[in-house]
Amino acid sequence: xxxxxxxxxxxxxxxxxxxxxxxxxxxxxxxxxxxxxxxxxxxxxxxxxxxxxxxxxxxxxxxxxxxxxxxxxxxxxxxxxxxxxxxxxxxxxxxxxxxxxxxxxxxxxxxxxxxxxxxxxxxxxxxxxxxxxxxxxxxxxxxxxxxxxxxxxxxxxxxxxxxxxxxxxxxxxxxxxxxxxxxxxxxxxxxxxxxxxxxxxxxxxxxxxxxxxxxxxxxxxxxxxxxxxxxxxxxxxxxxxxxxxxxxxxxxxxxxxxxxxxxxxxxxxxxxxxxxxxxxxxxxxxxxxxxxxxxxxxxxxxxxxxxxxxxxxxxxxxxxxxxxxxxxxxxxxxxxxxxxxxxxxxxxxxxxxxxxxxxxxxxxxxxxxxxxxxxxxxxxxxxxxxxxxxxxxxxxxxxxxxxxxxxxxxxxxxxxxxxxxxxxxxxxxxxxxxxxxxxxxxxxxxxxxxxxxxxxxxxxxxxxxxxxxxxxxxxxxxxxxxxxxxxxxxxxxxxxxxxxxxxxxxxxxxxxxxxxxxxxxxxxxxxxxxxxxxxxxxxxxxxxxxxxxxx
Amino acid sequence: xxxxxxxxxxxxxxxxxxxxxxxxxxxxxxxxxxxxxxxxxxxxxxxxxxxxxxxxxxxxxxxxxxxxxxxxxxxxxxxxxxxxxxxxxxxxxxxxxxxxxxxxxxxxxxxxxxxxxxxxxxxxxxxxxxxxxxxxxxxxxxxxxxxxxxxxxxxxxxxxxxxxxxxxxxxxxxxxxxxxxxxxxx
Numbered sequence: 094x095x096x097x098x099x100x101x102x103x104x105x106x107x108x109x110x111x112x113x114x115x116x117x118x119x120x121x122x123x124x125x126x127x128x129x130x131x132x133x134x135x136x137x138x139x140x141x142x143x144x145x146x147x148x149x150x151x152x153x154x155x156x157x158x159x160x161x162x163x164x165x166x167x168x169x170x171x172x173x174x175x176x177x178x179x180x181x182x183x184x185x186x187x188x189x190x191x192x193x194x195x196x197x198x199x200x201x202x203x204x205x206x207x208x209x210x211x212x213x214x215x216x217x218x219x220x221x222x223x224x225x226x227x228x229x230x231x232x233x234x235x236x237x238x239x240x241x242x243x244x245x246x247x248x249x250x251x252x253x254x255x256x257x258x259x260x261x262x263x264x265x266x267x268x269x270x271x272x273x274x275x276x277x278x279x280x281x282x283x284x285x286x287x288x289x290x291x292x293x294x295x296x297x298x299x300x301x302x303x304x305x306x307x308x309x310x311x312x313x314x315x316x317x318x319x320x321x322x323x324x325x326x327x328x329x330x331x332x333x334x335x336x337x338x339x340x341x342x343x344x345x346x347x348x349x350x351x352x353x354x355x356x357x358x359x360x361x362x363x364x365x366x367x368x369x370x371x372x373x374x375x376x377x378x379x380x381x382x383x384x385x386x387x388x389x390x391x392x393x394x395x396x397x398x399x400x401x402x403x404x405x406x407x408x409x410x411x412x413x414x415x416x417x418x419x420x421x422x423x424x425x426x427x428x429x430x431x432x433x434x435x436x437x438x439x440x441x442x443x444x445x446x447x448x449x450x451x452x453x454x455x456x457x458x459x460x461x462x463x464x465x466x467x468x469x470x471x472x473x474x475x476x477x478x479x480x481x482x483x484x485x486x487x488x489x490x491x492x493x494x495x496x497x498x499x500x501x502x503x504x505x506x507x508x509x510x511x512x513x514x515x516x517x518x519x520x521x522x523x524x525x526x527x528x529x530x531x532x533x534x535x536x537x538x539x540x541x542x543x544x545x546x547x548x549x550x551x552x553x554x555x556x557x558x559x560x561x562x563x564x565x566x567x568x569x570x571x572x573x574x575x576x577x578x579x580x581x582x583x584x585x586x587x588x589x590x591x592x593x594x595x596x597x598x599x600x601x602x603x604x605x606x607x608x609x610x611x612x613x614x615x616x617x618x619x620x621x622x623x624x625x626x627x628x629x630x631x632x633x634x635x636x637x638x639x640x641x642x643x644x
Numbered sequence: 645x646x647x648x649x650x651x652x653x654x655x656x657x658x659x660x661x662x663x664x665x666x667x668x669x670x671x672x673x674x675x676x677x678x679x680x681x682x683x684x685x686x687x688x689x690x691x692x693x694x695x696x697x698x699x700x701x702x703x704x705x706x707x708x709x710x711x712x713x714x715x716x717x718x719x720x721x722x723x724x725x726x727x728x729x730x731x732x733x734x735x736x737x738x739x740x741x742x743x744x745x746x747x748x749x750x751x752x753x754x755x756x757x758x759x760x761x762x763x764x765x766x767x768x769x770x771x772x773x774x775x776x777x778x779x780x781x782x783x784x785x786x787x788x789x790x791x792x793x794x795x796x797x798x799x800x801x802x803x804x805x806x807x808x809x810x811x812x813x814x815x816x817x818x819x820x821x822x823x824x825x826x827x828x829x830x
Contacts, residue, residue, distance in 0.1 A: 143789055143793040151797065466793075467792040469792075485709070489808050492810065
């Protein structure tokens with residue numbers, strides 16, 4: 094059944110879609126924001142160690158549900174499996190209003206200038222589609238600033254000598270350091286590193302009408318109990334709704350983008366909360382479902398003019414799936430390091446993001462968020478078995494005397510690490526599911542092996558009496574940092590969207606989320622997704638004020 | 645410990661009443677619960693015999709010492725509860741896997757797993773790890789979840805593991821104990 098036409102329909106209310114909704118609604122466009130999940134509140138925090146968005150052994154805390162949302166994973170050995178949404182390998186982000194921003198750890202990084210010029214900086218890397226972005230850090234700088242002030246970021250990166258220039262400081266001071274930071278900060282300085290307080294999308298003081306962090310240990314993976322974490326669900330989305338121009342529809346699952354005989358999008362077909370198939374006509378369609386689901390939606394939107402899916406004329410949709418490779422160093426200490434003061438992560442260094450001899454990049458290093466007891470089960474060194482008295486003794490002795498330093502390695506994009514739609518498996522609504530395949534580039538693992546040694550040295554300098562390192566295996570990356578599947582570029586033959594996030598071969602379809610990242614930085618990607626959303630919206634609104642999109 | 649002892653001893657305090665009630669009412673309907681092995685099982689999915697074996701496995705994974713182990717934490721209660729909810733898909737794996745463990749220990753030591761000495765249980769379990777790796781890994785993961793996870797799911801009784809680790813069990817900070825107007829210090 095077709096509904097009244099609106100100016101823009103946005104699919105997905107996460108970091109990207111939430112911001113686009115607000116920007117377009119404020120500019121006077123009528124907007125429908127579709128979200129497949131529910132709208133949770135602070136009361137849904139639950140503090141459940143086994144069912145949240147980071148530890149999902151008893152299900153995803155904030156979607157999607159296991160019953161209706163399978164995916165297919167083809168692992169690095171070619172073995173094919175159907176996965177439930179809460180199973181490892183599913184590469185889940187979230188399905189709820191706010192998307193991943195509702196339960197994230199909330200690190201708020203600006204990428205560095207070189208992160209937008211990886212190909213120019215390092216040259217071609219064999220087996221990788223490493224490329225420059227069509228936009229620069231300078232293009233995004235004002236929008237990074239806007240994200241920091243509108244959504245809300247605390248922290249202090251003045252001591253980070255590697256950071257790209259910023260015009261304005263962060264709006265909120267950092268949280269006072271916990272015990273880990275008190276040990277790691279001076280140790281980094283002694284090593285000649287340049288430690289600083291991690292920028293976080295978390296109120297350290299009352300801001301935007303919400304309180305400051307109460308420093309509990311249930312942070313990453315949880316909805317904040319006091320609403321101190323800043324996501325799109327408690328900032329821009331309420332603002333969008335308050336304009337009167339935006340309607341948010343939750344539990345609505347997009348099926349496909351509809352197109353006319355000229356190849357222009359006419360709207361979106363979706364299943365509403367009662368599983369009824371609806372059509373929402375619109376002048377503009379914005380896809381903001383995160384890298385895996387955005388690619389899936391484009392690929393599922395087939396027609397005579399787009400036999401392989403919208404934007405997929407040259408077979409680039411779904412390609413270059415990236416996440417982050419997280420090597421980890423763990424150290425044991427003869428002093429207590431645990432003070433039960435969340436969120437845990439607080440100090441970082443950018444000394445190894447670039448300029449590492451013989452390596453095409455690197456990554457930021459920071460201390461890990463508080464490890465809940467069940468998570469610590471897998472933080473044992475190889476010399477301790479997986480079970481029995483030795484394992485229990487280890488847990489008891491070291492839980493409060495251990496630290497982990499880790500960081501996201503910027504990955505070398507791989508053309509064959511990709512999302513397709515599965516030819517057989519369908520979800521609850523009968524929509525073909527995402528089929529994930531591929532592996533990490535070997536050079537990514539080489540970089541990880543390098544940065545993890547630096548992390549280990551940092552722990553040793555901080556007084557660790559025993560250390561060990563863990564580097565991830567070669568399997569596909571993605572997860573909550575998923576990116577890259579609808580690459581931004583000037584050449585329609587080697588990218589999916591142009592530098593304003595418009596799909597090359599469909600005039601009024603936009604992809605605005607991490608999918609457009611050419612490379613994914615050596616940082617948590619969310620602030621960049623937010624900056625791109627502000628930047629692309631800005632351009633979209635300017636174009637709208639002409640007559641371009643009106644049909 | 646015998647099969648009967650574990651039937652009475654294992655469930656958490658809250659669960660006891662419900663299970664006694666179930667046991668009593670189901671007892672008269674023997675045969676209805678065909679395939680369960682024992683109509684008197686106080687458990688939701690497991691038979692009393694299976695629970696006996698499973699608890700011995702879990703206790704090998706996390707033995708009791710100055711702090712309680714898997715048994716004291718109610719890990720089997722956690723697993724049994726999940727087997728009729730989120731882990732329903734593992735029912736068959738548990739049923740056949742536990743039977744295999746008893747087979748392996750009977751073949752090697754002439755007795756089912758739960759009746760072996762601690763040393764022989766450890767030896768039999770090492771054998772299980774070799775022969776039935778998927779089952780072994782699954783039970784190990786679920787044991788850790790039941791012991792170190794949130795008590796609301798039926799394990800970690802009395803916060804036994806959190807007290808052992810020195811993690812404050814009850815968060816006293818919360819929306820009723822917190823002054824929103826001031827920035828919090830570490």
